[in-house]
Amino acid sequence: MHYPFWDQPIGYGVLMAVIAVFHVFVSHFAIGGGLYLVVNEQLARRAGDTDRLAFLEQLSKFFAMVTLVAGALTGVGIWFVIGLLAPAATEALIHNYVWGWATEWTFFVVEIAAAMLYFYGWKRLTAKAHLTLGWIYFVAAWLSLVVINGILTFMLTPGRWLVTGDFWQGFFNPTYWPSLVLRTGVCIMLAGLYALLVASRLEAGDFKARTVRQAAGWAVVGLAVTALAQAWYWKAIPAAVTAKALESMPTPIRAIMLSLWLAAALGAGVVALVILAPRRFGTVAALGFMTLGMAWFGAFEWSRESLRKPYILVGYMYGNGAEVAQTATYKRDGFLPQITYRTGDDGADLFRHACRSCHTLDGYKAVKPALAGADRAYILALIKGAHLLRGNMPPFLGTAAEAEQIADHLYQRTDHRPLAAIYPIDGLALGRRAYDLRCGKCHAIGTASDKSKSLVGQSAEDLSGLLDMASSLGEGMPAYTGDPAERKALVAYLQSLGLGGKP
Ligand code: HEC
Ligand code: HEC
Structure with missing residues (x-):
């Protein structure tokens, strides 16, 4: 609370999602791309495969652009956004990890320099020098992930750091290794998906079939690594955090389930493609795979961010900056x-x-x-x-x-006319709205805190009596203060829940 509040009409979660998600895609892309390029260059040179070398040169232009332009700009963009949205948390991260950030930036500088020279050097450098540059590009990019991964995972699972304040204990925290493996898998998968997209535009024929099969292999291997690592990651999160999420945070849980379905659909789709039509594989299908892959990763990142609630740095700082x-x-x-x-x-x-x-x-x-x-x-x-x-x-x-x-x-800023005057509804619809307003915020139907089962078989008088003593039902449960019309509709709705009818 030592910083002024940046008061904008936009939702901060949305702003963060737009910039961070884009940056995260781009940065993983760049790492996977580096590996794909250099491994394939090595194979192609050994086989004297000039078609493939030309293909790789074309890809390397894209990867260099992505890293240099999109990666760097959105990376700086994230600093602007988090500094404005969550200045206290940003300050805490800088104080603890200033040398971590510095190391990461150093790797990034090496990465972009190598990426530029790699693109420039296709025809101008010896094969050996060019390959060396390719490896420097990939290794520097991956090392920047190795560093940033410690800081990212720290936010969800700071582990013993909370007690000791020790840099390394916070860095190599409980989710560090599963997250590093998962993200490395994502890099490989995205590289494969991008290579598929470029390959989809090649002329139908042998070269295309070979390239498609091989890129599909990258996508599937990357996906398999992420799938295993995701299970490991989930186990590494303290049970208290996951139990709470399963009990009362339907959104991240839904995101995780969604991510699993997307991964399965993507894996099945890519495998089917390799078996059925590697020669004629088209751009629409490639774009479809790419979208699935990004949606998968987006769902994962989103669940990770939401699992942290109510904290921004688990156990250390709440989402609103309170320590x-x-x-x-x-x-x-x-x-x-x-x-x-x-x-x-x-x-x-x-x-x-x-x-x-x-x-x-x-x-x-x-x-x-x-x-x-x-x-x-x-x-x-x-x-x-x-x-x-x-x-x-x-x-x-x-x-x-x-x-x-x-x-x-x-x-002073809300509408406090009776519910029936605000919404032109009556009967059960009004009752349901009253439930959402007065009860559902704490007892959402279908969640662990749903109390509707305990109301089965109660008469209207019983239920009205229950509302009279609402404030004594639980610590923090408010007194019921609705007007008579709202009360009548709410009672009827509560009864309809008890009858087992679908509200
Ligand atoms: C760390 C983030 C965070 C902070 C800080 C926070 N909330 Fe919330 N609040 C949420 C989330 C998430 C929900 C669930 C609603 C949703 O998913 O759309 C919620 C739900 C609510 C709801 C119920 C909304 C509904 O749809 O029925 C109200 C009312 C509310 N918050 C008021 C407040 C007030 C008042 C404060 C400040 C004292 C506050 N919140 C602070 C994250 C937060
Ligand atoms: C601000 C949160 C909040 C709101 C709003 C709220 N409750 Fe509760 N309610 C609680 C808490 C906390 C408890 C006690 C802990 C528990 O049983 O889960 C509780 C307990 C209950 C119980 C169980 C009592 C028992 O002894 O088993 C019932 C039934 C109930 N509430 C019904 C309602 C109804 C009906 C409404 C709407 C008129 C409502 N609550 C609104 C927080 C709330």
Whole structure:
């Protein structure tokens, strides 16, 4: 909270995803591409295969461009974005890993220099010098992954670093090795997929069939490595984190399941291609494979980011920049004294620093529609019980008075007419909406915290009685404050759940 808050109407998760996902594709591409080029060059030179050498020269232009232009620009872009979105976490990473970053940049400089010379040297250098440059290009690129992987995995599984603060313990943390193998597999897979794309445009014939078969081999081997490493990776994450995700974070779990299906579809597709039509393999199919591969990797990266919640650095810092070690201070003195740059509107400042890193008022993960129809008392209860809501949010660590200030800030900006006036619905539809607003944020249907089973067979009177004593049902469960029409619809909806009908 020592930095001003960068208040933009865009959802920060989206901004990060756009730049980071693109960068991640490009950087893995560059590494896999380096290996593909140099291994194939070696084979082609040994066999005196000039067709293949010409093909490789064409590929190397693309890989050099990708590394130099897209890789470098988006890499710098990430620093801008994380510095603005999560300055405290960025600061923590720099303080701990400044020599790690410096080492990574050194490898990157070597990588781009070698990539440029490699492209330049096809006709101008001896075969031996050219191959050496190719190996330098690949090894430097892969070593930059070796370094960055330590810092990336540290964010999810800092391991013993949390106790010792030791650089190497944080670096070689529990997910370091599985992640390194997984990412290396991704590099190989992406290189194969890209080579398939280029090969798909070759003239039908023997050379094409050979190139397609070989590129498909790269894709399948890369994919197999990632599949095994993904299982290993999952096991290496502390059980408390994965158990929590399985229980209350449907989104990352769905992303992981999706990633497995995409990987299976891709593997099956590529194998079928090699058997059926290596000669006539077309660009549309190649683009399809490439899309599947990127979607697979995107789903994996997304699940990794979401598994971290409610933290940005697990066990050390929450997603909103609040430090775990400062919990007692926040609770005693509040957030406000910790906010260095204040605007004069305390409610707005508190909302920014406690919630705004993940939510917008009415765009991405909007708070306003989620609270439509809620009264102030209920909004206040949700802020105090933030850790109980779905989404695995950080607890609200400020003082009670600060929770009131955020509640006022939000209440002034939300629609608090009765639900039936906001949405032109009645009956069960209204009841369901009331459930979403009043109960489903903590007891989402179908999740571990779903209580609908325990309501089976209760009469309308029983259920209304239950709502009367809502605040005594659990620590943090708010009092029921809906108006009579909303209450009636909610009771009818709760009954419909008990009857086993599909709501
Ligand atoms: C680390 C990120 C993070 C922070 C910080 C955070 N939230 Fe959330 N919040 C989430 C996620 C994720 C969800 C789940 C909603 C989703 O998946 O769209 C959620 C859900 C909610 C919901 C329920 C939304 C719905 O669709 O029913 C409300 C209300 C809410 N948050 C309010 C707040 C408030 C108020 C604060 C600040 C005190 C806050 N959140 C801080 C991540 C966060
Ligand atoms: C801010 C979060 C929150 C909201 C909103 C919320 N609850 Fe709860 N509820 C809890 C907590 C926490 C518990 C106690 C822990 C548990 O049983 O999971 C609980 C417990 C329950 C129980 C179980 C009581 C028992 O003794 O087994 C029922 C039933 C229940 N809630 C129903 C509802 C209904 C109906 C609504 C909507 C009117 C609702 N809750 C809204 C947090 C909430």
